[in-house]
Amino acid sequence: LKIERCSHCDHEAVIHLHYAGRNLCKDHFTRLFEKRIRTVIREFSMIKKGEKIAVALSGGKDSSALLYCLSRLRKDLPFDLEAISVDEGIGGYRKATLGSAEKECIRAGVEHHIISFQDRIGKTLDDLVLKKRDDNPCSICGIVRRRLLNDYAKEQGIDKLALGHNLDDIVQTLMMNLMRKEPSKLSTLVRQDATPGMVQRIKPLLQSPEREIAIFAHLHVMDIKHPRCPNAHSAFRNQVRKSINETEEKYPGTKFKMLSSFLEIEESLRSQYAGSRSGLCTSCGSPTDSKICRFCQMTIA
Amino acid sequence: MIIIVDGKEREMDFSGNASELIRELGFLREEVIVTLNKKPVPDNAVIEQKDSKEIEVSRVIFS
Numbered sequence: 001l002k003i004e005r006c007s008h009c010d011h012e013a014v015i016h017l018h019y020a021g022r023n024l025c026k027d028h029f030t031r032l033f034e035k036r037i038r039t040v041i042r043e044f045s046m047i048k049k050g051e052k053i054a055v056a057l058s059g060g061k062d063s064s065a066l067l068y069c070l071s072r073l074r075k076d077l078p079f080d081l082e083a084i085s086v087d088e089g090i091g092g093y094r095k096a097t098l099g100s101a102e103k104e105c106i107r108a109g110v111e112h113h114i115i116s117f118q119d120r121i122g123k124t125l126d127d128l129v130l131k132k133r134d135d136n137p138c139s140i141c142g143i144v145r146r147r148l149l150n151d152y153a154k155e156q157g158i159d160k161l162a163l164g165h166n167l168d169d170i171v172q173t174l175m176m177n178l179m180r181k182e183p184s185k186l187s188t189l190v191r192q193d194a195t196p197g198m199v200q201r202i203k204p205l206l207q208s209p210e211r212e213i214a215i216f217a218h219l220h221v222m223d224i225k226h227p228r229c230p231n232a233h234s235a236f237r238n239q240v241r242k243s244i245n246e247t248e249e250k251y252p253g254t255k256f257k258m259l260s261s262f263l264e265i266e267e268s269l270r271s272q273y274a275g276s277r278s279g280l281c282t283s284c285g286s287p288t289d290s291k292i293c294r295f296c297q298m299t300i301a
Numbered sequence: 302m303i304i305i306v307d308g309k310e311r312e313m314d315f316s317g318n319a320s321e322l323i324r325e326l327g328f329l330r331e332e333v334i335v336t337l338n339k340k341p342v343p344d345n346a347v348i349e350q351k352d353s354k355e356i357e358v359s360r361v362i363f364s
Contacts, residue, residue, distance in 0.1 A: 001337050001356075002347040016343035018330075023343055061361075168331075214334050214361040215341045245331035 015215055019253035026219050033216050037069050037204050044191065046202040047079055051159040053202075056149050057083040057104065057112070059097030061217040061224040062164030064104045066205055068220060070162060071108035081108070084152060084161075086145050087116035089124025093229055100223045113152070120148050121299045128298060129231065137231035140298055147286075147295040153199040165203045168210035168241070171258045175240045187273040190266060197286060209255060302350050305357040320344040326358060333358050 003012045006025035013023035024032060041047050055070060057063045070081055085101045087094050098114065105112035117124050121144065128144070129137045153161050170189060177185045194200040205213065217224050248254045280286065281293035283300065303310050306326060315322055319335040319342055326333075335342050336357045348356060 001342065001349060001352050003342060004345055013343045013346075014341045016345045018344070023345070209331075211331050211334065211361055218334065218336065218339075218341050242329070245329045249330050 014219060015212070019256065029212075030216070030219065033208065033212060034069055034072065036207050037066075038073060040207050041073070041202075041204050044202070046162075046204060047073075047077065047160065049078055050080075052080040052082070052157060053160050053162055054113075054153055054156070054158040055081070055083045055110075055162045056164070057085045057101045058164070059085065059099070059101035059104070059224070060164070061214050061222065062166055062205060062210075064100065064164075064222045064224055065208075065213050065217050065220075066162060066164045067104050067108050067110070068222070070204070071110060082111045082113065082156070082158070083108075084113045084115065084149060084156075084158075086148060087114055087118075088141055088145060089117050089126055090229060090231065091126055103223055113156070115148055115152050117144060117148070120151075123299065125231070132298065135298075136234060138234055141231065143294045143298055150199050154197075158199055160200045160202050162202050162204060164205055166205045166208050166210045166213055167255050167259060168244070170203070170206055171244055171255050171262075172237060172240050174258060174262055175244065176236060179240070183269065184273040186262070187266075187269040190263065191270070195287065207256070207259065302352070302356075307358070307360055315348065316350065317348065318344065319346050319348060322348055322356075323358065328358070328360070331361075333360050 004016075004023045005011065006013050006028055007022040008028045009025060011025035011027065014026050015029050016023050047053055053070065055063055055067045057067055067081075067083055074081060083101065083105050085098055087098060101114075102112055117128075125137070125141050125144070128140050129135075132140055149161060173189060174186065177183065177189075190203065190206060192198075192201050214224075244255065244258075279288055279290070281288045281291075281296055283292050283296040286293050286295070288294070302315055303312050304315070304322070304326075305311070311326075313325070315325060317325075320330060322335065323330050323333055323344070330344060335344070335346075336359065337346075337352060338355050339357075
């Protein structure tokens with residue numbers, strides 16, 4: 001194998017950044033990766049000194065890399081860090097990822113909380129999917145997981161929940177919401193203000209491309225080789241992902257430009273759709289734009 | 302040469318760089334990483350016949 005040298009030193013490169021025309025070795029790539037996360041945290045005022053932050057930790061590459069980077073950031077910015085994992089009850093899948101999550105928490109030296117659908121709502125995701133055959137399993141899982149994470153974080157006095165959403169997730173969701181004509185959902189794509197009853201969510205990986213996260217996780221020996229979730233088959237997201245990845249390959253930097261363009265119009269979207277969820281669920285009292293929130297629709301009866 | 306693709310051995314005739322290998326396997330560059338002895342290699346790394354079996358192409362796990 002003939003490997004080019006790092007653009008900044010004499011070491012072998014581990015990655016070529018097509019959008020920047022640079023080769024980076026492990027050290028320089030790690031520095032870039034961590035600096036990008038620190039810059040996002042600072043520019044978006046995501047974490048303040050002394051706050052209690054919990055990473056929503058699935059045990060996959062994104063949340064594991066996020067936990068690792070946040071645990072290192074604590075050396076410069078003192079804050080409390082914990083991790084919460086959700087056992088949705090997906091047969092043959094979740095146990096392995098929970099094992100990886102546990103290992104990463106031990107390595108980062110943080111407390112690991114595990115909550116389960118079964119314990120909190122008396123049903124597993126597999127039960128809910130069987131009952132709600134017309135709904136997309138990822139949609140059911142997302143709605144229930146978000147609520148359980150939020151409720152548990154509130155109980156634990158967590159100030160902010162850190163999510164492993166990466167650049168690819170964000171630009172895919174951006175495109176999907178545009179294509180579905182759901183612009184109101186874009187107003188909270190990147191930033192979510194603290195609202196009564198809701199723990200603020202932060203996305204420090206929003207400028208981190210998914211492939212770079214995979215390489216970072218590989219370089220820092222994270223145990224993230226898991227089978228794909230058996231429920232993950234959203235045809236629409238797959239189509240959008242493929243289309244964006246094809247464009248990125250042909251025109252490197254496209255994902256960064258999409259995010260950057262979105263951030264320029266984000267504030268006007270936020271003003272336009274502020275308080276659009278003005279109603280409260282008649283069943284649980286959570287903010288919603290319909291009579292009964294999606295969580296209650298999914299889990300009651 | 303034998304290359305490991307998503308954990309399975311695959312025999313193929315190949316010479317070129319990692320980007321070209323990814324394309325030849327039918328993947329998009331953004332969707333996989335290429336490693337040599339578990340160490341990631343850049344897309345412009347040139348793969349030679351003697352690297353057989355040490356080269357692994359793994360899909361980025363989509364969450």
